[in-house]
Amino acid sequence: xxxxxxxxxxxxxxxxxxxxxxxxxxxxxxxxxxxxxxxxxxxxxxxxxxxxxxxxxxxxxxxxxxxxxxxxxxxxxxxxxxxxxxxxxxxxxxxxxxxxxxxxxxxxxxxxxxxxxxxxxxxxxxxxxxxxxxxxxxxxxxxxxxxxxxxxxxxxxxxxxxxxxxxxxxxxxxxxxxxxxxxxxxxxxxxxxxxxxxxxxxxxxxxxxxxxxxxxxxxxxxxxxxxxxxxxxxxxxxxxxxxxxxxxxxxxxxxxxxxxxxxxxxxxxxxxxxxxxxxxxxxxxxxxxxxxxxxxxxxxxxxxxxxxxxxxxxxxxxxxxxxxxx
Numbered sequence: 001x002x003x004x005x006x007x008x009x010x011x012x013x014x015x016x017x018x019x020x021x022x023x024x025x026x027x028x029x030x031x032x033x034x035x036x037x038x039x040x041x042x043x044x045x046x047x048x049x050x051x052x053x054x055x056x057x058x059x060x061x062x063x064x065x066x067x068x069x070x071x072x073x074x075x076x077x078x079x080x081x082x083x084x085x086x087x088x089x090x091x092x093x094x095x096x097x098x099x100x101x102x103x104x105x106x107x108x109x110x111x112x113x114x115x116x117x118x119x120x121x122x123x124x125x126x127x128x129x130x131x132x133x134x135x136x137x138x139x140x141x142x143x144x145x146x147x148x149x150x151x152x153x154x155x156x157x158x159x160x161x162x163x164x165x166x167x168x169x170x171x172x173x174x175x176x177x178x179x180x181x182x183x184x185x186x187x188x189x190x191x192x193x194x195x196x197x198x199x200x201x202x203x204x205x206x207x208x209x210x211x212x213x214x215x216x217x218x219x220x221x222x223x224x225x226x227x228x229x230x231x232x233x234x235x236x237x238x239x240x241x242x243x244x245x246x247x248x249x250x251x252x253x254x255x256x257x258x259x260x261x262x263x264x265x266x267x268x269x270x271x272x273x274x275x276x277x278x279x280x281x282x283x284x285x286x287x288x289x290x291x292x293x294x295x296x297x298x299x300x301x302x303x304x305x306x307x308x309x310x311x312x313x314x315x316x317x318x319x320x321x322x323x324x325x326x
Contacts, residue, residue, distance in 0.1 A: 009025075010023040010024050010025040010027060011023065011024045012024075014225055014228070014229060016084065016086050016087050016222070016225060016226070016229070017034070017035055017087055017222075018031075018034075018035030019031050019033075019034060019035055019087045020086055020087050020117075020229075022119060022229065028119065028120060030117075030120075033092075034087075034092050034093070034094070036094075038093040038094055038097065039093065040093045040096055040097060041097050041100060042096075042100065044067060045066065045067055045068075045100075045104055046064050046065065046066055046067060046099075046100045046103040046104055047064070047065060047066075047067050048062055048063060048064040048065075048096075048099075048100075049062070049063055049149065050062050050063075050090075051063060051136075051147065053113060053132060053133050053136035054129065054132050054133075054136075057116055057129065059113070059114050059115065059116070059129055059132070059133075060090070060113075060114055061090065061111055061112060061113035061114065061133055061136070062090040062091070062096070062099065062110075062111075062112045062113075063109065063110070063111060063112075063149070063150060064099050064100065064102070064103040064109070064110040064111075064112070065103060065108075065109045065110070065149075065150075065153055066103055066104060066107055069107060069153055070107050071107065072153070073153060073154070073155040074107055074108050074109050074153050074154060074155060075106070075108045075109070075155055075158040075159070075160060075191075075321055075325060076108065076109045076111060076137065076154050076155065076156070076158065076159045076160070077102060077106055077108040077109065077110050077111070077159075077160045077162060077321070078110075078111045078112075078113070078133070078134070078159070078160065078161040078162060078163075078171075079095075079098065079099055079102060079110055079111070079112045079162050079163070079164070079167070080112070080113060080115070080130060080133075080161070080162065080163035080164065080166075080167030080168075080170050080171060081095045081112065081114075081164055081166075081167050082163070082164040082165025082166045082167050082168070082197075082199065082299070083117070083165070083166055084165070084166055084199065084222070084223070084225075084226025084227075084229075084230065085117065085118045085123060085126050085166045085169075085199075085226060085229075085230035086117055086118050086119070086226050086229050086230055087117065088117075088166070089114055090112040090113065090114050094302045094303070095112060095302070097302075097305055098301070098302045098305050099112050101305050101306075101314070102314075105314045105318065106314075106317065106318055106321065108160075108321070109150065109153060109154045111133070111137065113129070113130065113133035114129075115129035115130055115133075115170070116129055118229050118230035119229040119230065122229075122230055122231065122232050122233065123230055123231060123232055123239070123241055123242070124232070124241055126166065126170060126230075127169075127170050127173045127174075127241060130163075130167075130170040130171075130173070130174055131174060131177065134161070134174065134178075134185065134188075134190075135185070137156070137159070137185075137188055138185045138186075138187075138188045141156045141187050141188050142187065156187055156188045156189070157187070157188075157189045158189070158191055158321075158325050159182075159188055159189060159190045159191060160190070160191055160192050160193070160194060160320075160321055160324075161174055161175070161190055161192075161193050161194070162193070162194035162195075162196060162317075163194075163195060163196065163198070164196045164197065164299070164302065165196070165197050165198070165199045165218075165270075165298065165299065166199045166226075167196075168195035168196050168197060168198030168199060169198050169199045169200060169241070169242070171193050171194070171195050171198070172193070172195055172198060172200075172244060172260075172277075173241055174193070175193045175257055175258060175260060176244075176252065176255055176257070178190060178258075179255060179256050179257065179258075180256040180257055180258045181256075181258070182258070190258055191258065191259070191321075191324045191325060192258055192259040192260065192261065192320060192321070192324040193258060193259070193260045193261070194260075194261045194263070194317060194320065195260065195261065195262045195263065195274070195277075196263050196301065197263065197264055197265060197268055197270055197274065197298050197299065198262065198270070198273070198274055198277065199226075199270065200242060200243060200244065200270070200273040200274070200277060201223070201227050201237035201238075201242045201243055201273070202237050202238055202242070202243040202246055202273070203236050203237055203238050203243075203246075206272035206273055206276070207272055208268070208269050208270070208271045208272040208273075209223065209269050209270075209272070209273075212267075212269035216267070216268075216269055216297060216298070217297045217298050217299060217303070218268065218269055218270070218297070218298035218299070219269065220269060223269060223270075227242070244277060244280075245276070245277070245280050252280075252281065252284060252286075253284045257281070257286050257287070258287070258324075259287040259288075259289070259320075259323075259324050260278075260281065260286065260287065260288050260289070261288075261289045261291070261316070261317070261320045262274050262275075262277060262278040262288065262289070262290045262291070263291045263292075263293070263313060263316070264290075264291075264292050264293070265292075265293050265295075265296030265297050265298060265300050266292050266293060266294040266295050266296055267295050267296060267297050268296070268297055268298040269298070270298060271292070274290075275290065275292070278290035289320070291313075291316055293309050293312075293313070296309055301313050
């Protein structure tokens with residue numbers, strides 16, 4: 001909890017999902033658990049543990065692997081949680097359940113890092129933390145005394161970085177920073193990026209945002225609130241970290257990128273931004289695959305990870321990994 005000593009006269013200015021409360025006197029109350037109750041489905045088929053990857057900022061990541069892997073070496077799959085850069089955690093049950101499913105279905109080592117949240121830590125803090133989480137993996141790959149829990153099964157040459165919503169934004173910015181081949185991470189090699197309903201913004205409304213229903217799981221009011229709390233002070237949602245193809249963003253045409261998979265729900269207010277992002281990269285000749293799930297809202301695959309559409313998405317991710325692992 002960030003600050004529980006709010007003045008009696010302070011009024012509530014912003015609230016996010018019953019977890020984050022911002023008051024008029026600048027104080028912030030952050031609850032450690034989500035406002036929804038979801039049971040954790042830990043049946044022992046996947047083992048996991050927590051590791052501190054950034055002691056300076058007290059940030060941890062959660063590692064998962066199959067208890068009985070089908071191969072001696074497994075690909076590494078980052079899953080960076082969402083939450084509008086303001087809420088969410090690797091410890092939340094919806095995140096943990098999805099990581100269990102990823103580890104089991106993909107037969108992969110899953111790395112789920114936390115990152116600093118806004119408004120206490122505005123962008124680019126979260127993106128820097130995502131980068132540090134990947135640099136941690138490189139440190140393990142070259143360490144004289146690495147964590148054998150990880151290194152005994154992990155294939156450092158087959159790394160995939162995925163992100164959900166705000167995590168998808170982080171994955172994009174990592175793709176741009178690391179570029180094709182991820183040479184600065186050697187011997188770690190990123191083979192591809194999976195952007196799941198990526199959280200991009202811009203000062204000009206997209207049609208899916210303007211016409212999206214108010215009762216949507218992620219509605220326009222909440223989108224605006226997340227950006228208001230997370231963008232750098234004095235900036236707009238056309239900041240290059242937020243709007244990759246905005247009026248002040250450097251061109252990505254000359255940037256060599258690894259393969260990118262973009263996944264959106266057809267009824268997600270962010271759908272048009274994800275689709276336009278994929279089209280723009282494709283127009284630059286980048287290797288991009290775009291998949292849209294008709295009628296699905298934001299976060300459909302973690303809200304119901306056992307649904308038919310969530311299972312189809314898992315097969316798409318599995319195919320993407322297989323295609324880009326050589």
